[in-house]
Amino acid sequence: MDRAHARLPSSEFADLYAEHSRAIYYLALRFLGDPEKAQDATHDVFLKAFRKMDQFRGEASWRTWIYRIAINHCRNLQQAWHGRHVFSNADESTWETVEARTDSPLRVLETKELGERIQKTLDALPDEYRLLLLLVADEELSYEQVAELTDQTPDAVRGKLHRARKAFAALFERTA
Amino acid sequence: MKQQKKFSQQEEQHQQTAAQQAAPAPMEFETPEELLRHDAQQTVVPATIEARLAESAADLPPPARSWWRRLFGK
Numbered sequence: 001m002d003r004a005h006a007r008l009p010s011s012e013f014a015d016l017y018a019e020h021s022r023a024i025y026y027l028a029l030r031f032l033g034d035p036e037k038a039q040d041a042t043h044d045v046f047l048k049a050f051r052k053m054d055q056f057r058g059e060a061s062w063r064t065w066i067y068r069i070a071i072n073h074c075r076n077l078q079q080a081w082h083g084r085h086v087f088s089n090a091d092e093s094t095w096e097t098v099e100a101r102t103d104s105p106l107r108v109l110e111t112k113e114l115g116e117r118i119q120k121t122l123d124a125l126p127d128e129y130r131l132l133l134l135l136v137a138d139e140e141l142s143y144e145q146v147a148e149l150t151d152q153t154p155d156a157v158r159g160k161l162h163r164a165r166k167a168f169a170a171l172f173e174r175t176a
Numbered sequence: 177m178k179q180q181k182k183f184s185q186q187e188e189q190h191q192q193t194a195a196q197q198a199a200p201a202p203m204e205f206e207t208p209e210e211l212l213r214h215d216a217q218q219t220v221v222p223a224t225i226e227a228r229l230a231e232s233a234a235d236l237p238p239p240a241r242s243w244w245r246r247l248f249g250k
Binding site (some may be wrong): 109 | 202203204205206207208209210211212213215216218219221222224225226228229230232233234236238
């Protein structure tokens, strides 16, 4: 089939892809930290969604449903990767005592390498904080939905988010 | 000579002003989420994903309507 003329097979699935592909690709890109892996992951996630569309019950939104598939997929990839490589980023306890100004804004003077700085910062965070920040950054998700997706209470999300913000701010400053 | 010096000073000043005008203003983000949101908006999803997906899905049977959709007619 000619790639340029390839069409998604159902209008419902095409709508699903059009509406959520950016969110899923961005999550995969920043969670996995590799554009090629992110492309493969986004393809695989939507293909799984296509196969499972008849299982969607409407109890959750399409957004949270496809996010759940994506999170599981990315976690599996991370686990496979960590199984073969030395795990280097610090665990949560390291960030309990981190010093960072959470009341002052993050300043960006040079936008050219902003993506690299963001990726470096996220890579140095524990997986849990990275995922939390990426999900909370999606304005279409409520704290309750983020809590559901990460299997914890909304209060726990708020607590961890505070520490994740501090850790991100401290690390981001160091990438300047 | 004096006139030439004055000219080069004006030229230098003009270049500095132009450079200042060309430099992008610093951006500020109140929270990391705001920064990530900005980053997400700048991110372009590669078109190759959709093309690959169309190829992969073409070999599969079309998705059945879910039971709750059949039930509620959605």
